[in-house]
Amino acid sequence: MTQDTHSLHDLTVAQLAAQLRTRQVSAVEVAQHFLARAQAQASLGAFLAIDEEATLTQARQADQRIAAGTAGALEGVPIGHKDIFVDQAFASTAGSRMLEGYRSPFDATVVARLAQQGAVTLGKLNCDEFAMGSSNENSAFAPVHNPWDSQRIPGGSSGGSAAAVAARLVPAATGTDTGGSIRQPASFCGITGIKPTYGRASRYGMIAFASSLDQAGPMARTAEDCALLLSAMCGPDPDRDSTSLDTPAEDFSRSLQNSLKGLRIGIPTEFFGEGLASDVRAAVDAALKQYEQLGAQLVPISLPRTELSIPVYYIIAPAEASSNLSRFDGVKFGHRADKYTDLVDMYKKTRAEGFGDEVKRRIMIGTYVLSHGYYDAYYLQAQKIRRMIADDFQQAFKSCDVIAGPVAPTVAWKLGEKSADPVANYLADIFTLPASLAGLPGMSVPAGFGQDGMPVGLQLIGNYLQEARLLNMAHQLQQATDFHTRKPRGV
Ligand code: GLN
Numbered sequence: 001m002t003q004d005t006h007s008l009h010d011l012t013v014a015q016l017a018a019q020l021r022t023r024q025v026s027a028v029e030v031a032q033h034f035l036a037r038a039q040a041q042a043s044l045g046a047f048l049a050i051d052e053e054a055t056l057t058q059a060r061q062a063d064q065r066i067a068a069g070t071a072g073a074l075e076g077v078p079i080g081h082k083d084i085f086v087d088q089a090f091a092s093t094a095g096s097r098m099l100e101g102y103r104s105p106f107d108a109t110v111v112a113r114l115a116q117q118g119a120v121t122l123g124k125l126n127c128d129e130f131a132m133g134s135s136n137e138n139s140a141f142a143p144v145h146n147p148w149d150s151q152r153i154p155g156g157s158s159g160g161s162a163a164a165v166a167a168r169l170v171p172a173a174t175g176t177d178t179g180g181s182i183r184q185p186a187s188f189c190g191i192t193g194i195k196p197t198y199g200r201a202s203r204y205g206m207i208a209f210a211s212s213l214d215q216a217g218p219m220a221r222t223a224e225d226c227a228l229l230l231s232a233m234c235g236p237d238p239d240r241d242s243t244s245l246d247t248p249a250e251d252f253s254r255s256l257q258n259s260l261k262g263l264r265i266g267i268p269t270e271f272f273g274e275g276l277a278s279d280v281r282a283a284v285d286a287a288l289k290q291y292e293q294l295g296a297q298l299v300p301i302s303l304p305r306t307e308l309s310i311p312v313y314y315i316i317a318p319a320e321a322s323s324n325l326s327r328f329d330g331v332k333f334g335h336r337a338d339k340y341t342d343l344v345d346m347y348k349k350t351r352a353e354g355f356g357d358e359v360k361r362r363i364m365i366g367t368y369v370l371s372h373g374y375y376d377a378y379y380l381q382a383q384k385i386r387r388m389i390a391d392d393f394q395q396a397f398k399s400c401d402v403i404a405g406p407v408a409p410t411v412a413w414k415l416g417e418k419s420a421d422p423v424a425n426y427l428a429d430i431f432t433l434p435a436s437l438a439g440l441p442g443m444s445v446p447a448g449f450g451q452d453g454m455p456v457g458l459q460l461i462g463n464y465l466q467e468a469r470l471l472n473m474a475h476q477l478q479q480a481t482d483f484h485t486r487k488p489r490g491v
Helices: 005-010 013-021 027-040 052-068 109-116 159-166 183-189 223-233 278-293 309-327 343-354 357-369 375-396 422-427 433-438 467-480
Strands: 047-049 078-082 120-125 172-177 192-195 215-220 264-268 297-301 402-406 442-449 455-462
Touching: 005 027, 013 027, 013 052, 013 223, 027 052, 027 078, 027 120, 047 159, 052 120, 078 159, 109 172, 109 223, 120 159, 159 172, 159 183, 159 215, 172 183, 172 192, 172 223, 183 192, 183 442, 183 455, 192 223, 192 467, 215 223, 223 467, 264 278, 278 297, 278 402, 278 442, 278 455, 278 467, 309 357, 309 375, 309 422, 309 433, 357 375, 375 433, 402 467, 442 467, 455 467
Parallel strands: 078 120, 078 172, 264 297, 264 402
Antiparallel strands: 047 120, 172 215, 192 215, 192 442, 402 455, 442 455
16 A cells, blocks of 8 residues: 555545555545544534445445456545435435434435445435525534534535535535535535536435426536546436436546637626625636636626526425425324324324424425415416526527626625524525526536635536536636635644
8 A cells, every 4th residue: 555544535536536446545444534534523514424334345345346357437435425315325314304214225326326436435414404405504413514614604405515525524425406505515615516407417316305406416626526426427317217318428527628718608797796795706706817818708698587586496496395395294204203193193293393494484385386376476477487597598608608607695604694584595595596497507616715714616507418518617727726725724
């Protein structure tokens, strides 16, 4: 063994995979190193489940495949999974008491595909309950702290994933993004994350929040690593997810080196209004200048219905959630109330005990907007505007190749600062919701630091199936800047 195991956590996925393949370090050593880090940093709140034996068993199998010369692209690389993905080896809770201790009889497609490439599961990562939230404070189990400042939120709902990667407890993690839950925590924790086009990654085994919006994606320190993971995660899954696209798996690493000369980057006026904090704006502007130096050209564009994306999303997502969550009634999955008088009482008590406040709020909103008499006024209207928002993007893409702007209006806020005010949380989603509603791929790339040294992400939005271009752009920025290499103090 030539690798100094003390600094394994500083290696990227690409570097780690290369060292494992050439047997400079074993998968078991790598797993032990990261398990020790994850356990030492338990106060961060990033992990909901760790099972040393399960991880080490997978690592031993990885070492056997490396020895046999049958290693996959990610052989022996430890990965944390957002606890919204079901996994046979670990309990899957979706951050909810409703599913406390729940064991799935099967693996999510995304988990299985990463495992096929040799990834080793290091554990399950904390998240907002059923992925509803922007701060991870809606987790039923524990808040997650931002590694850059433990008094601040890591973002949400994939807050455990972002914090674990930023604190180097895992080289990469999975996340899901319904309205920004990969991009926003990536931005708040100074890492890289990509949500692919809706339908690129199978939703099979992803505990459903809003099915027409939910997408899985990778979170890692570099665009190069995200490309490696995304290549493994995507691909058709027609028998298990009817909305999975019939687009073949793709090697997203192939165009990382492409030149950006002549690339037209659309800058939506609506993303740079008065709601945008000046520190975020400064970092985003600097990143855009960097792109100009790399040969790209900035083109002003308009996404006129940006503001409407908030009411539209907060009608459609709760509507779908109210339907998806009806399966949690105490009969088939997870929690069932101890004492009840009859079946209806059992349903009521189970759901009252099992769901947290934000989930209940959304079930009520969703049930209301779908109810007879209000359906046309809210749900149907929201669907029509959703279509217009998607059309606005197509109009914009006539004059640009990609769109860039901030991920969120501010840097990560303080724990507790907005927890009593759900609407304040909803408003902070303004820049991520439009691409989600349109089903477009979106990405967050570290673009510098704002107030109190907190990270700022640049959002890149591509047209359908343009993930390779987004990753190429992010990689080129990372060749010219070093924000993605900076570490929080003490890491
Ligand atoms: N913050 C948004 C919400 O609360 C988005 C969450 C997500 O993408 N899962 O719904």
